[in-house]
Amino acid sequence: MAAKSKKDLLVENAILAPLDWVDERTLAVRGTKWFLFRNVPRDVSWAQTLGSAALTAFIVMAVTGVILAMYYEPSASIDPVSGKSVAYTSIESITNELTLGWLVRGMHRWGASVFIILLFLHMGRVFLFGAYKYPRELTWITGVLILVMGMLMGFTGYLLPWDQTAYWATVVGINLNGTAPFAGPWLGQFLAGGPEIGSTALAKFYALHMLAIPGALIALIGVHIYLVTRLGVSSPPWSGEAAGRERPPVEPEGARSGLVRGTGGGD
Amino acid sequence: MGHDLSDTGHDTAHLPGPSLWPIGFAIGVACLLLGLVISWIVAAIGAVLAVVFGLLWARDVTRDVRDEVPAIEPETRAVADAAAAATPAATPAPLPTYTRSRFLEASTLGLGAAIGAVVTLPVLGFMVLPSFTNLEEGEADLGPIDNFPKDKFMIASYLANPTAGEVTRRTAFVRNNGPSESGEPSFTILYSRCVHLGCPVQPNGPIDEAETKNVNGVELRPVLAQSFGCPCHGGLYDAEGNRQAGPPVRSMDRYAFSIKDGHLVLGELFAVGNVSGTGANATISRYPWSVPGTHVDGIEAWLYPIVPSQVTG
Numbered sequence: 001m002a003a004k005s006k007k008d009l010l011v012e013n014a015i016l017a018p019l020d021w022v023d024e025r026t027l028a029v030r031g032t033k034w035f036l037f038r039n040v041p042r043d044v045s046w047a048q049t050l051g052s053a054a055l056t057a058f059i060v061m062a063v064t065g066v067i068l069a070m071y072y073e074p075s076a077s078i079d080p081v082s083g084k085s086v087a088y089t090s091i092e093s094i095t096n097e098l099t100l101g102w103l104v105r106g107m108h109r110w111g112a113s114v115f116i117i118l119l120f121l122h123m124g125r126v127f128l129f130g131a132y133k134y135p136r137e138l139t140w141i142t143g144v145l146i147l148v149m150g151m152l153m154g155f156t157g158y159l160l161p162w163d164q165t166a167y168w169a170t171v172v173g174i175n176l177n178g179t180a181p182f183a184g185p186w187l188g189q190f191l192a193g194g195p196e197i198g199s200t201a202l203a204k205f206y207a208l209h210m211l212a213i214p215g216a217l218i219a220l221i222g223v224h225i226y227l228v229t230r231l232g233v234s235s236p237p238w239s240g241e242a243a244g245r246e247r248p249p250v251e252p253e254g255a256r257s258g259l260v261r262g263t264g265g266g267d
Numbered sequence: 268m269g270h271d272l273s274d275t276g277h278d279t280a281h282l283p284g285p286s287l288w289p290i291g292f293a294i295g296v297a298c299l300l301l302g303l304v305i306s307w308i309v310a311a312i313g314a315v316l317a318v319v320f321g322l323l324w325a326r327d328v329t330r331d332v333r334d335e336v337p338a339i340e341p342e343t344r345a346v347a348d349a350a351a352a353a354t355p356a357a358t359p360a361p362l363p364t365y366t367r368s369r370f371l372e373a374s375t376l377g378l379g380a381a382i383g384a385v386v387t388l389p390v391l392g393f394m395v396l397p398s399f400t401n402l403e404e405g406e407a408d409l410g411p412i413d414n415f416p417k418d419k420f421m422i423a424s425y426l427a428n429p430t431a432g433e434v435t436r437r438t439a440f441v442r443n444n445g446p447s448e449s450g451e452p453s454f455t456i457l458y459s460r461c462v463h464l465g466c467p468v469q470p471n472g473p474i475d476e477a478e479t480k481n482v483n484g485v486e487l488r489p490v491l492a493q494s495f496g497c498p499c500h501g502g503l504y505d506a507e508g509n510r511q512a513g514p515p516v517r518s519m520d521r522y523a524f525s526i527k528d529g530h531l532v533l534g535e536l537f538a539v540g541n542v543s544g545t546g547a548n549a550t551i552s553r554y555p556w557s558v559p560g561t562h563v564d565g566i567e568a569w570l571y572p573i574v575p576s577q578v579t580g
Contacts, residue, residue: 031528078432085432167434172499174466179560181570183365188558189575190398195427200397 026157034229047129048233050122058221061153062106063188065210073099074206076162076199087162087202119147131234139227149217156209157180162202170205171197199210286327291320303520307566311342399575405438407533408437410482412452412526415443418546420492420506422468439522439533440470440495442506453547457495458510458536459521468519495519495554507542507549516562518542521551540564 004012014119023029040048071094075086082089094101123143126132132140159170178188193200235241295316302310409423421441428435438459447453461468472492478485494511495504503512508519518541523534540552540563554563557574 075435076432168499172466173466175559177557179464182572185558185561185571185574186399190395193398195402196403196431196434198431 004036017067038229040234041241042062042234043239043241045236047125047236049192050125051228054115054118054122054179055221055225056119060111060215062214063116064104064111065214067068067104068094068108069210070201071101072160074160074202085162087160091161091163112157116150116154119150123147126185128159129234130237135226136231136234139224139231142224142227146217146220146224149213149220152213153209156205156213157194159202159205160209167197170201273424273495275284275397280495284327286324288324288327290322292317292324293319344418359493375431377560406525407485408483408527409439409441409485409533411529412443412531413529414480414482414487415441415454415531416489418491420472422470422474422488423485424488429484438467440490440492441531444544447547452526454524454531456524456533457504458521458522459500460559461497461502461515462517462519462538462559463497463500463502464514464576466497468495468497468502468504470494471496505546508539509542516560516567521555523554538563541571571577 019029042213064091071085071090073090077086078084079089081087083093091105101158126140126143155173158173159166173187174191177191178184180187191201193204215267272527276290279295295313295318297314299310300313302308302313304424329419346534346537353570386552407425407427409425415421419442422438423441424438425432426435427437439461440457442455444453444455459468462465470492471494472490475489475491478489495508497513497515501513502510502515503516504519505511509517510516518539519537521539522536525532525534538554538556540554542552543550552564555574557563557571561571561574562568
């Protein structure tokens with residue numbers, strides 16, 4: 001480091017001092033390094049990127065979903081001007097009138113299928129590689145819950161356009177839930193929300209689709225990624241290298257502690 | 268030199284030994300499921316297999332854990348009990364003691380739980396209960412019975428709640444059977460929703476649109492039909508509403524009816540297990556209404572012991 005000029009050191013200080021200040025109080029920088037800088041097996045391939053691809057699809061869903069929610073109106077009442085339901089009219093308006101609305105709705109609609117397909121491909125990769133085995137069983141279980149949540153997103157989102165396909169597919173879906181033993185009829189009636197599948201069901205599905213299920217999904221994805229980070233990526237079954245290597249310390253020997261400078265006050 | 272770095276042992280230590288019992292357990296479960304379709308004997312054999320092999324498997328898996336249950340010393344407060352330990356034999360077992368910190372911990376958790384319950388229960392109630400309460404649907408007046416010619420189906424359609432729009436449309440297939448043996452008027456009134464999964468069943472026959480009548484908001488259309496079909500999954504019913512083909516699990520739902528001032532009035536909806544005979548002489552096995560797709564008779568009805576009574580489309 002002696003080679004650095006005085007100016008370089010000043011610049012470094014100006015950038016690193018605030019980061020150190022934050023890191024000392026929050027562990028944010030060391031946490032980020034813990035998350036990002038980890039060993040992966042030498043023989044990973046594109047197959048191991050399916051999880052990240054699914055995550056990317058989910059982020060696209062989340063962003064486009066928030067923006068669609070700015071224009072969509074979950075109401076089954078009849079719009080006096082068009083004579084159609086408000087929900088369907090707002091979908092028509094997003095698709096046909098609002099600038100680039102067709103694109104964002106298309107991303108959300110088709111991206112939903114992409115998300116589910118990627119989840120299945122990811123699941124297949126993990127299964128075929130045996131990556132669900134000790135110590136990654138909980139990662140698999142949270143992944144299955146993510147798949148269930150993804151399907152619930154598909155079920156609740158399908159109703160929202162409020163057209164004939166959406167309506168009758170949801171009638172069938174709700175009654176399908178209704179045939180589950182014991183609790184089924186109660187679940188079906190809760191979802192329907194009354195004597196017919198109408199405005200209450202639409203609002204209920206909208207709330208589930210944009211608030212309840214995404215919340216659960218984000219929490220599960222957080223746990224899933226934490227476990228992946230903590231336990232590391234598994235080697236392919238044909239790998240010649242032994243499994244179970246310890247991860248390197250967050251602050252390798254010889255490196256400066258904290259972010260890169262000073263001893264910090266943390267641990 | 269990966270082996271030098273590998274952490275020996277820890278990735279195999281918790282693996283259970285190989286076991287054959289899961290295979291027997293899986294066969295048992297498969298038999299059980301198959302038996303639900305084929306016969307209860309197969310199901311019973313499957314259940315026995317599953318239980319036996321499940322227990323063997325559980326015993327196998329938990330062997331390590333069960334073997335080494337250590338004798339746990341009762342928890343003592345070392346300092347306070349040190350004196351008592353000197354004369355252990357004479358003193359009776361001390362009453363359980365609670366420290367201040369234990370009390371504070373319990374009271375904090377208890378208060379937190381109580382506050383949480385007070386806040387959560389009404390909210391949960393509001394989330395769930397509106398789907399099940401105050402849903403009574405009034406009777407529907409279909410107009411004078413003279414509008415229903417004998418032995419012909421009329422499609423009667425009306426909005427149960429006009430302000431809520433088309434989603435509340437109710438459709439019934441009404442046939443005047445003429446007077447029964449006792450002289451009472453007899454009607455066959457089939458509800459249009461499929462008892463498979465709730466799609467709108469259609470009459471298989473030409474509708475005489477020219478003869479369409481509108482009686483106080485009730486649309487009446489004569490139709491020449493001796494069967495009814497569902498467009499969604501191919502359910503087929505005969506003129507009495509009995510299943511002829513496809514996935515429905517019972518006969519079509521029916522409306523109870525009454526005659527008031529010469530008007531046909533629809534009452535409550537009920538489920539039908541089976542109809543034998545036709546028209547006025549039909550014997551109808553009547554059950555309380557249940558959601559589409561649920562059995563109301565036979566052994567499968569045991570899967571739905573208590574059902575909400577409200578009709579949903």
